Amino acid sequence: MSVNFKTLKSFVTAVDAKSLSAAAQQLHVAQPALSQHIASLEAHFRHKLLVRSNTGVKPTSAGSQLYRHAQIILSHLDQLEGELASRSESASTISGPVSIGLATYSTASVLSMPLLKAVRSQYPEINLFINDNFGLVLSEMVVTGRMDMAVIYAGAPMKGVTLEPLLSEELFLVAPASMALPDSHDGTIALRDLARIDLLLPSRMHLLRRLIDEAFSSAGITPNIRAEIESSETLRQAIEANVGATILPAALANFAWPGTAPKIRKIVEPSIRTTISLCVPNHVPMSEQAKVVLDILHAQIDQLFTDPPHAGISAPGGEPST
Template identity: 40%
Template sequence: MDTRRLGYFVRVVDIGNITRAAESLHITQSALSQHISGLESEFRTRLLERTGRGVTVTGPGRSLYRYAQGILRLEKAARIDLRDGGGSPAGLVTVGLASYSMASGVAIPLLRAVRGRFPAIQLQLIQNLTVVMSQAVLLGQVDMALIYDPGHVKGVAFERMVEEDFHLITGARAPRVTPRGDEVTLRQAAALDFLLPSEVHTVRRITDAAFHTAGLHCSIAAEIEPSMVLREAVVAGLGATILPLSAVRAYFAPDEVRAYRFSDARMRTGMALCTSEVQPLSEPAEVVAGVLRGLVAEVQEGGVRGYRSTDGGS
């Protein structure tokens, strides 16, 4: 199998247009079309459907796309490893990070620590949904992922690292949910409009379940996936959200939000390091995993301090 062709195929899928993909690859459109046709002949199935606007991926094409990403990543890792050599750990290590979680808060410290102590290791950090990340580990597209623990998933192992409670988060300039104190009830929270990720996200599923169990309705003003959009919207007072405090520290400055504990519900979940049960970690990946464990432990020990009091003071 020609991995170059796989790379071309991935680029076409990412861009969705053969002409623009050919331009980005600096080859002719006819040459790129021939490479795609060659792949389709090799696998004896149609991978792309041509449309007036570009191309769409078929079912077999989506499967090949997922495997191609893993194959290309391994090829890149091998090239880096063989190029660098030497005694220190070297190579490409891909780490998945769950969105709306403490993972965002350890990303920069992880990058800083690895660059400072292991300069021959090239980090690739990817943020996505927990379910996507666990499948990416299974397919070999990422070495490891720090994600919300989804429970048993065949083929991957989960090392539970920390457990956290979710809190109600409002903008500091928004009216207080309660006149005094830092605790709220679900009924008080139900009066608010919420900014949350889509229904497949762990944060959303736990939130919906808590309100449903209490016989209450959670009013969703908007579903937001990009974390920076969520941050700006909450600070602007466009709605409340629900997050673990470690994620609050990653996204917000202390004077931008207020955090409330739930007095009558415990929305709690665990963060886990997800790795493959079949494919052992490479030497550089083991090194990165060790650094990541240490950073998570620091977050757990340090807690989250400095966020605006909700007791009627500042």
């Protein structure tokens, strides 16, 4: 056959490496053999799949489409091989790899350590991989089969995945302890007052940033954005150094501060609220080990609403905690 796992692996590696010679080295095959694999795929699908130039190779439109499907096929093969390799014929314990994404700068990201501990305690044979990245990238990894599930900011339905709203969260201003803010008897700050504050925010690639930008735009406010930061640790250090303030869910605002704790004010007039959703593929069944990890994740999400509840979160459509 002209299409098999070997030829698909050759094609995906060539696209990733952007070079046939580099791909051949990675696969430990001769370059003519790799070229033959690509040629056999092009003959089978009756489409040119790669454009060759002096700088390397890149996929055509048809090649990009094959690349997406090939990633899914190969990831399923890797998952099956991993599951079978970790299970004996008589094994009764649940084992194998599970990958989960938790969106940065969301309440979900505080679950990483509790989730790791719970899975380690209840299912020690499960190899858990936790990814903390942009929500859009995480959803794409779920679609292509490189990740079993993700908890993300999601504004609209996405092709290839099922979204389950988990919680609604309000956003808070997190400012250096020394920063002068308007007096407040109830721990709030009006959105209009943020116009005079130096802000440190995620980049526009981040769905949380888009939500913040939309709130400012709707209110006719031009924010004073001094820096775009994707690292939570760098953001914490910048706030401690009095570089500026940021906008986060309360659960993130309350992470451990080695120095003086920051000022935390709930944003009002209007408030800014978003929804965190579970993202799972809708085209492949979930593995046994992924199902038990998902059960643990659901239990930990439920725990966020119990005593003491996290400020500013609620069930989707419910009233937030204070």
